[in-house]
Amino acid sequence: MCGIVGYIGTRNATPITLEGIKRLEYRGYDSSGLAIIDAEGNLKIHKKPGKIIELERTLPSPEKIYGTVGIAHTRWATHGEPTEVNSHPHTCCHHKLALVHNGIIENYRNLRKKLESENHIFVSDTDTEALVHLIEHFANKTDNLTQAVQEALKLVEGTYGIALISSDHPDQLIAARKGSPLILGIGENEFFITSDVSAIIIHTKKVIYLQDNEIVTLNRDSFKITTLENEAVNAKISVVDWDVSSIDKGEFKHFMLKEIFEQPVSVENAFRGRLFPNLSTVRLGGLNMTGEELRRIQRLQIVACGTSWHSALIGKYLIETLARIPVEVEYASEYRYRNPIIPPETVVIFISQSGETADTLAAMREAQAKGARALGITNVVGSTIARESDGGVYIHAGTEIGVASTKAFTSQVTILSMIAVLLGRMNNLSPTFGASYIKEIQKLPEKIQQILDTNDKIMEIAKTIIDAKNALYLGRGVNFPVALEGALKLKEISYIHAEGYPAAEMKHGPIALIDAKMPVVAIAPDDMIYDKIISNLQEVKARNGRIISIATEGDKRIAENSESVIYVPKTIYTLQPILTVIPLQLLAYYVANLRGLDVDQPRNLAKSVTVE
Numbered sequence: 001m002c003g004i005v006g007y008i009g010t011r012n013a014t015p016i017t018l019e020g021i022k023r024l025e026y027r028g029y030d031s032s033g034l035a036i037i038d039a040e041g042n043l044k045i046h047k048k049p050g051k052i053i054e055l056e057r058t059l060p061s062p063e064k065i066y067g068t069v070g071i072a073h074t075r076w077a078t079h080g081e082p083t084e085v086n087s088h089p090h091t092c093c094h095h096k097l098a099l100v101h102n103g104i105i106e107n108y109r110n111l112r113k114k115l116e117s118e119n120h121i122f123v124s125d126t127d128t129e130a131l132v133h134l135i136e137h138f139a140n141k142t143d144n145l146t147q148a149v150q151e152a153l154k155l156v157e158g159t160y161g162i163a164l165i166s167s168d169h170p171d172q173l174i175a176a177r178k179g180s181p182l183i184l185g186i187g188e189n190e191f192f193i194t195s196d197v198s199a200i201i202i203h204t205k206k207v208i209y210l211q212d213n214e215i216v217t218l219n220r221d222s223f224k225i226t227t228l229e230n231e232a233v234n235a236k237i238s239v240v241d242w243d244v245s246s247i248d249k250g251e252f253k254h255f256m257l258k259e260i261f262e263q264p265v266s267v268e269n270a271f272r273g274r275l276f277p278n279l280s281t282v283r284l285g286g287l288n289m290t291g292e293e294l295r296r297i298q299r300l301q302i303v304a305c306g307t308s309w310h311s312a313l314i315g316k317y318l319i320e321t322l323a324r325i326p327v328e329v330e331y332a333s334e335y336r337y338r339n340p341i342i343p344p345e346t347v348v349i350f351i352s353q354s355g356e357t358a359d360t361l362a363a364m365r366e367a368q369a370k371g372a373r374a375l376g377i378t379n380v381v382g383s384t385i386a387r388e389s390d391g392g393v394y395i396h397a398g399t400e401i402g403v404a405s406t407k408a409f410t411s412q413v414t415i416l417s418m419i420a421v422l423l424g425r426m427n428n429l430s431p432t433f434g435a436s437y438i439k440e441i442q443k444l445p446e447k448i449q450q451i452l453d454t455n456d457k458i459m460e461i462a463k464t465i466i467d468a469k470n471a472l473y474l475g476r477g478v479n480f481p482v483a484l485e486g487a488l489k490l491k492e493i494s495y496i497h498a499e500g501y502p503a504a505e506m507k508h509g510p511i512a513l514i515d516a517k518m519p520v521v522a523i524a525p526d527d528m529i530y531d532k533i534i535s536n537l538q539e540v541k542a543r544n545g546r547i548i549s550i551a552t553e554g555d556k557r558i559a560e561n562s563e564s565v566i567y568v569p570k571t572i573y574t575l576q577p578i579l580t581v582i583p584l585q586l587l588a589y590y591v592a593n594l595r596g597l598d599v600d601q602p603r604n605l606a607k608s609v610t611v612e
């Protein structure tokens with residue numbers, strides 16, 4: 001959620017950490033701050049509420065805040081409003097330590113009470129401040145800063161990714177993690193700490209993904225990773241295989257628009273090298289399961305949050321239709337606390353773009369604790385879900401920076417369609433159908449491009465609904481989750497209240513809302529339930545509702561019932577969501593953009609929700 005960047009080396013830490021948190025601003029953007037140890041060995045802290053630009057505006061010239069060790073933070077508030085005093089870095093009574101933190105210190109009230117009774121003075125409402133005073137408490141007793149941090153962290157309940165500097169130890173930077181991602185970047189005579197590789201990729205591609213309960217001590221020319229019990233850890237160095245061009249907006253006004261337009265490529269990347277039309281099947285080696293193990297699966301559970309949960313719902317349709325294996329779909333936040341029943345021969349799939357969503361991760365650990373095999377469908381290579389799952393599939397969508405998820409969704413559904421074919425072919429799916437399905441998957445990029453080419457028309461339609469207060473999205477069958485996803489996109493970036501509904505359910509309540517001001521977005525491609533949805537649209541029209549339809553190319557009948565129609569190419573029923581969602585992403589984008597809103601960083605949201 002928040003973003004952390006730390007630097008120790010020979011260059012000025014200020015611009016490096018500042019540029020770094022700018023790359024992470026999409027993860028949290030209500031306040032920011034940085035701390036350095038300057039050439040005289042003094043700790044300098046600057047922080048500001050608002051976007052990073054506000055911090056930048058008030059910073060003294062780089063020469064005045066020059067230091068070769070520093071940390072910076074961009075915040076998404078959990079405890080305490082986004083004010084200057086609540087922003088990170090936080091410091092201690094004697095202004096010697098500076099700490100940035102992602103996660104939540106759950107026992108901070110008790111820690112704070114105890115430390116206040118020992119005369120520590122607190123100034124903020126945050127949980128993080130308790131930790132920096134706790135570290136100070138131990139640092140007062142030892143010259144070994146690592147040991148002070150270890151002792152403090154042993155008393156912490158909750159989650160953290162932290163980075164700490166101290167004016168008493170101007171040649172050190174300490175970082176540690178538990179439940180919140182943290183990465184060590186290894187450069188030439190310099191080291192970086194970050195919560196997300198994209199912040200440091202311009203400096204180094206050599207990284208170590210820290211594990212829970214690990215702490216790293218960075219000196220200027222060496223680093224040491226240990227556990228909280230001070231046992232040495234031999235960590236593996238990985239090389240990041242993507243570069244900075246993938247995190248640039250290029251010619252697009254917003255990352256979201258760029259990511260929508262990347263979908264012909266990102267969907268192709270999801271299936272590239274994995275389809276075998278001659279064998280009428282697919283290969284997903286990362287699942288780490290033998291053919292026999294896959295054939296033994298009796299039941300699947302799919303667990304996720306937000307947009308990933310919508311793709312899970314589509315996965316249910318896909319797998320039940322093609323493989324005839326029963327699938328349950330659950331919100332991760334519910335699954336983790338309700339003691340789920342996981343019968344034998346059940347595989348649990350966890351879908352997460354970021355691979356770091358706290359609820360999904362906790363749900364996965366719960367399933368694993370119950371002995372289930374957990375598979376991850378993630379985008380971020382090396383993310384916690386990717387590392388801790390028993391197998392899985394990367395969607396290879398490329399970095400997704402827009403807070404509203406778009407390309408990850410279509411790639412997740414593409415992967416789920418391949419899992420459905422794989423399991424289907426092991427059960428009762430015919431080679432002929434398997435082969436034709438695979439051919440249709442291969443045609444998706446071209447069909448997505450055709451929809452993107454109608455972009456101008458979608459912008460015109462968006463103009464007609466920018467003043468709406470509410471909107472209803474209707475879909476049936478496999479397009480019901482698409483209705484949910486379209487409504488989610490609209491509400492998260494345009495702040496128009498929107499609901500997704502199974503079209504036939506509308507008459508059981510939401511129909512009361514329909515009037516001439518209410519846009520109704522109907523996903524009505526030409527399939528076996530087309531006639532049913534047309535009847536639902538007539539019910540809307542009879543009440544003066546305004547209908548925007550998503551229909552199959554060549555469908556003339558739909559126009560009679562709609563104020564406007566956006567056409568998508570025809571495809572196999574269960575693959576429709578990969579096409580029907582594209583106009584809804586564009587519609588939401590243009591509405592938000594026309595309303596002059598900050599599309600990439602909508603209010604109150606964060607890209608990756610690493611707290612409960």
Ligand code: M6R
Binds near residue numbers: 307308352404405605
């Ligand atoms: O990284 P994840 O896929 O686990 O994230 C899950 C949700 O937080 C995410 O999809 C969220 O709903 C997005 N803002 C949707 O656009």
